[in-house]
Amino acid sequence: MKNDSIIDDWDLVIKGHTSLFDFKFNDLWNYRDLLLMFVKRDFVSFYKQTILGPFWFFIQPILTTIVFSFVFGKLAGISTDGLPKFLFYLSGITAWNYFSDCLTKTSTVFKDNANIFGKVYFPRLIMPLSIVTSNLVRFGVQMVLLLIMMGYFAATGAEFQVTYAIFFFPLLVILMALLGLGLGLIITAMTTKYRDLSFLVTFGVQLLMYATTVIYPLSAAPLGYKKYIELNPMTGIIEAFRFAFLGKGEFTIWSISYSTVFTLIVLLLGILIFNKTEKNFVDTI
Secondary structure: OHHHHHHHOOOOOOOOOOOOOOOOHHHHHHOHHHHHHHHHHHHHHHOOOOOOHHHHHHHHHHHHHHHHHHHHHHHOOOOOOOOOHHHHHHHHHHHHHHHHHHHHHHOOHHHHOHHHHOOOOOOOOHHHHHHHHHHHHHHHHHHHHHHHHHHHHHHOOOOOOOOHHHHHHHHHHHHHHHHHHHHHHHHHHHOOOOOOHHHHHHHHHHHHHHOOOOOOOHHHOOHHHHHHHHOOHHHHHHHHHHHHHHOOOOOOHHHHHHHHHHHHHHHHHHHHHHHHHOOOHHHOO
């Protein structure tokens, strides 16, 4: 009886073997302070010893938008659904950057944090969650830039409008975050055995962008390829994002429902694979 009372008094019990479906949500909540610390660390370390610091949040999307407007808008003459080219590309880049940052940075979690994971216990899922959260700060700053540019173009008489789909904006942000998180978890688990995948992620994400409606509207896609582009879950998200803020885009409940179901399946699969890999990845990385 005495031994049983001692066991009951433990605040934390670390088990070596747990169920594959044990997502440890209680542990994640208990370590929320650690999550915030990692978010602060990512934000500070990324721009440490830089001259412009957080201004890169604005500079990167602006320069990318200018290049896209010139190359794809002027030289290639790709349609922007009647929207100002700068707003069209900036909206697509803002949404895509958040998703791609979540994916690429999460995909190297095991490799980048092997030393920490091998020394101290904490819920490993805290690390990828901190990446998604810290990227949300950057996304928020770039959304401010988008809103400022919308105000400028509205003052110049440009034709666009904010629609009822703006109420879906929180859902779109969550979908982008969870989709990037789920895919990143799958890739980081696979890179513990197949290191080549880490070299393909950045290149693959760039190619995936061209299969998404970042630089062209879905309405301008050739009919023979349109159905394949719609299979990309980010296509429905970006089209809804543009429709919400600019009034142009093929926004349907079906497309958002498809993106939601796809994201939830990928997220569940990613967490399961991540939980299975974290138990022995130190021996293989």
